[in-house]
Amino acid sequence: MIPMEYILVISSSLFAVGAAGVILRKNAIIVLMSIELMLNAANINLVAFSSYLGDARGQAFALFSIGIAAAEVAVGLAILLNLNKLRKTVNVDDINLLRW
Amino acid sequence: MDILEYAWLIPVIPLLAFVIVGFLGAKMKDKGGMVAILGTAGGMVLALWVAFEVLTTGRVFEVSMDWVILSSEYRLEMGVFLDSVAAMMLIVVSLISFLVVIYSTAYMHDEGPRRHRYYTEICLFVGVMLGLVIANNFIQLFIFWELVGLCSYLLIGFWFERPSAASAAKKAFLVTRVGDVMFMIGLFLLFTELKTLNFNLVWDSLETADAATLAFAGFFLFGGAIGKSAQFPLHDWLPDAMEGPTTVSALIHAATMVNAGVYLVARAFPILTTSGEVSLFVGVIGGVTAFIAATMALCAPKIKGVLAYSTVSQLGYMILALGAGAFMWNHGHEVAASIAFGAGLFHLMNHAFFKGLLFLGAGLVIYYVHTEELNKMGGLGKYMKVTSITMLIASLSIAGIPPLSGFWSKDEVLAATFDAGDINLTFALLWILGVATAFMTAFYMFRMWFMVFKGQPNECSKDAIEHGQHKHEAPLAMLLPLVVLATLAFGSGFCLFIGDGFFGSVYYHDAHILGIGERLTEVFTSPLTYISIVAAVGGLLLAYFSFFKTKVSAEKVVAKGFPKAMRQLLLDRYKFPVTYDKIGYVGLYGFSLLLDKFDRYVIDGIVNAISAFLVRAGGVVRKAQTGFIQSYTTLLLAGVSLIIILLYVVGALR
Numbered sequence: 188m189i190p191m192e193y194i195l196v197i198s199s200s201l202f203a204v205g206a207a208g209v210i211l212r213k214n215a216i217i218v219l220m221s222i223e224l225m226l227n228a229a230n231i232n233l234v235a236f237s238s239y240l241g242d243a244r245g246q247a248f249a250l251f252s253i254g255i256a257a258a259e260v261a262v263g264l265a266i267l268l269n270l271n272k273l274r275k276t277v278n279v280d281d282i283n284l285l286r287w
Numbered sequence: 288m289d290i291l292e293y294a295w296l297i298p299v300i301p302l303l304a305f306v307i308v309g310f311l312g313a314k315m316k317d318k319g320g321m322v323a324i325l326g327t328a329g330g331m332v333l334a335l336w337v338a339f340e341v342l343t344t345g346r347v348f349e350v351s352m353d354w355v356i357l358s359s360e361y362r363l364e365m366g367v368f369l370d371s372v373a374a375m376m377l378i379v380v381s382l383i384s385f386l387v388v389i390y391s392t393a394y395m396h397d398e399g400p401r402r403h404r405y406y407t408e409i410c411l412f413v414g415v416m417l418g419l420v421i422a423n424n425f426i427q428l429f430i431f432w433e434l435v436g437l438c439s440y441l442l443i444g445f446w447f448e449r450p451s452a453a454s455a456a457k458k459a460f461l462v463t464r465v466g467d468v469m470f471m472i473g474l475f476l477l478f479t480e481l482k483t484l485n486f487n488l489v490w491d492s493l494e495t496a497d498a499a500t501l502a503f504a505g506f507f508l509f510g511g512a513i514g515k516s517a518q519f520p521l522h523d524w525l526p527d528a529m530e531g532p533t534t535v536s537a538l539i540h541a542a543t544m545v546n547a548g549v550y551l552v553a554r555a556f557p558i559l560t561t562s563g564e565v566s567l568f569v570g571v572i573g574g575v576t577a578f579i580a581a582t583m584a585l586c587a588p589k590i591k592g593v594l595a596y597s598t599v600s601q602l603g604y605m606i607l608a609l610g611a612g613a614f615m616w617n618h619g620h621e622v623a624a625s626i627a628f629g630a631g632l633f634h635l636m637n638h639a640f641f642k643g644l645l646f647l648g649a650g651l652v653i654y655y656v657h658t659e660e661l662n663k664m665g666g667l668g669k670y671m672k673v674t675s676i677t678m679l680i681a682s683l684s685i686a687g688i689p690p691l692s693g694f695w696s697k698d699e700v701l702a703a704t705f706d707a708g709d710i711n712l713t714f715a716l717l718w719i720l721g722v723a724t725a726f727m728t729a730f731y732m733f734r735m736w737f738m739v740f741k742g743q744p745n746e747c748s749k750d751a752i753e754h755g756q757h758k759h760e761a762p763l764a765m766l767l768p769l770v771v772l773a774t775l776a777f778g779s780g781f782c783l784f785i786g787d788g789f790f791g792s793v794y795y796h797d798a799h800i801l802g803i804g805e806r807l808t809e810v811f812t813s814p815l816t817y818i819s820i821v822a823a824v825g826g827l828l829l830a831y832f833s834f835f836k837t838k839v840s841a842e843k844v845v846a847k848g849f850p851k852a853m854r855q856l857l858l859d860r861y862k863f864p865v866t867y868d869k870i871g872y873v874g875l876y877g878f879s880l881l882l883d884k885f886d887r888y889v890i891d892g893i894v895n896a897i898s899a900f901l902v903r904a905g906g907v908v909r910k911a912q913t914g915f916i917q918s919y920t921t922l923l924l925a926g927v928s929l930i931i932i933l934l935y936v937v938g939a940l941r
Contacts, residue, residue: 206924209917209920210917210920210921210924211917218917279915279916279917280915280917282914282916283913283914283915283916284914285914286912286913286914286915
């Protein structure tokens with residue numbers, strides 16, 4: 188069995204990559220995808236702990252999380268689609284209407 | 288059936304009439320006058336019955352129940368307490384109120400729909416005053432006391448559209464309020480010290496209580512009486528209270544409001560006896576009030592003004608007698624003290640009758656000539672026979688001419704003061720003031736009587752006589768109360784010869800039991816009696832000569848120089864109203880200005896500073912809201928990481 192630490196290292200690196208993507212990339216679609224990465228890092232953790240503790244509840248949570256992520260992506264992409272229609276851009280730096 | 292069990296109904300019947308008149312009176316044809324008469328009559332019948340039972344059997348009756356239980360130690364109660372003092376008050380209050388209400392039905396007849404309000408307030412007034420009298424503890428007395436104050440405010444301001452009436456009502460309310468605050472302080476002191484306010488329990492536990500606290504309690508309770516009974520220096524509201532209808536003045540002066548103060552002093556009498564200083568103070572206030580009010584009455588221009596000052600002055604007599612009594616008790620002369628106590632209350636009763644009569648008579652005069660100015664009247668004696676004769680009786684009585692009622696009680700008051708003078712010289716001085724007051728009383732009463740009923744008719748009375756709007760002197764409903772009161776004003780003094788000298792035994796059971804013969808011998812062998820008779824007759828004669836003989840004409844005497852200045856001073860009531868206005872203006876207005884500045888610059892300054900700070904801080908901080916989603920995310924991540932690191936450092940995650 189793969190030791191727990193490996194899995195945790197993988198998931199946290201995945202999380203870090205996602206976070207970096209969210210912060211650094213300018214394309215909104217990529218940002219959205221990076222959010223998915225972060226979510227999946229969390230899912231890996233859930234599954235890992237589930238098998239480590241011998242408790243199926245963690246896997247159930249992971250399934251829930253995947254389902255919700257799918258719904259969220261649908262909403263997010265719809266917003267981006269509309270945004271692209273209106274502003275002809277998906278660059279997050281151009282979308283700063285909501286400010287002082 | 289024991290009638291005393293039903294004594295609680297005495298105030299309830301007029302209060303029931305108050306509710307009925309208040310809600311239904313507007314629809315009644317006479318605006319509730321009949322209900323008011325029935326209510327006060329019901330109260331009176333029951334009150335007289337109860338008083339008869341108490342006075343003939345000498346019983347002291349009390350029922351009491353817990354009302355508010357504050358803690359196991361402190362509880363307030365409610366109940367009925369009847370002794371001979373309460374019985375006497377019941378007679379006075381219920382009888383005079385009943386007569387006044389009958390009189391009102393005629394006097395207020397022209398007021399139209401406003402009579403509804405009048406009757407409503409009168410019923411409440413009578414009801415709460417009767418409730419005050421039968422209270423068995425100080426807090427119940429205080430509650431009814433406040434209600435009496437409220438009613439007098441409402442009735443003095445009955446013609447509220449007149450600015451003078453509105454301000455007189457306010458003045459009466461505010462000035463008595465000063466006394467009420469003192470009353471409350473007295474109550475608090477008494478309650479914390481004795482843990483009860485029940486009359487009997489208070490009187491019984493005085494021996495064991497702290498003397499200093501009791502002295503202060505007595506002082507402050509007396510402060511309440513100073514306000515209510517218009518004693519110096521809070522006497523100034525009573526002359527202004529003349530702005531109400533004359534019937535209301537009669538009620539306030541004879542039956543209700545001002546008697547409440549004397550009644551309170553009578554109830555607090557045992558507390559006063561514990562301190563020589565406080566009882567001396569009571570006596571001094573009484574004597575000084577009697578004197579200065581009498582001087583102000585000397586040249587009062589209005590008929591009701593004369594009567595108002597005379598009320599203040601006579602109340603001073605009552606307070607003087609009670610103070611002298613308390614003082615003598617404090618020095619161990621208990622028999623003399625109970626005579627003095629009785630004298631004060633005896634004077635209260637007699638005064639109520641003749642002052643009620645005088646006011647109702649003055650009401651008739653005003654009703655007839657439509658003016659209150661004495662020098663516009665004159666020569667009315669021929670046209671107002673009943674009024675002039677009944678008022679003559681009342682004037683003789685208040686002047687202290689034997690054998691009318693005022694003579695007996697005033698003589699008792701002065702004798703008591705003289706007795707107290709043996710112990711402390713101050714009372715001897717007060718006795719001299721008292722005799723001087725008796726002299727002035729006779730003078731001003733007859734000055735008023737002559738100016739109204741004798742001499743040549745002046746403008747207003749001439750008008751009234753010639754145009755003859757009145758075929759008769761007055762309706763029967765107005766004359767009948769006068770006649771009844773005249774009988775009482777003539778005869779109530781003979782109560783002195785009933786039993787043990789009226790009140791002798793209220794607080795001291797062996798006091799002063801003398802037969803009629805002994806009593807008469809005692810009165811007429813004492814030189815003091817002759818001094819007061821001489822003073823009274825002297826005043827009367829002076830009034831006569833200054834009115835009929837032009838040689839000693841009052842106008843010439845006061846034409847110039849010191850007498851003129853003195854007269855002006857008296858007309859200005861020793862500048863009391865002006866001074867109070869000044870105090871009010873400078874003190875209150877200055878203080879308000881100060882508060883205004885404080886509010887404007889300190890309170891508002893703080894509030895404005897806070898808001899200005901927040902506005903500026905917001906201006907600075909809002910720059911962080913850039914609209915770039917990624918910088919938010921960065922901050923979010925940094926923040927969460929920071930928190931986690933911190934939690935790790937402090938050990939919460941370990």
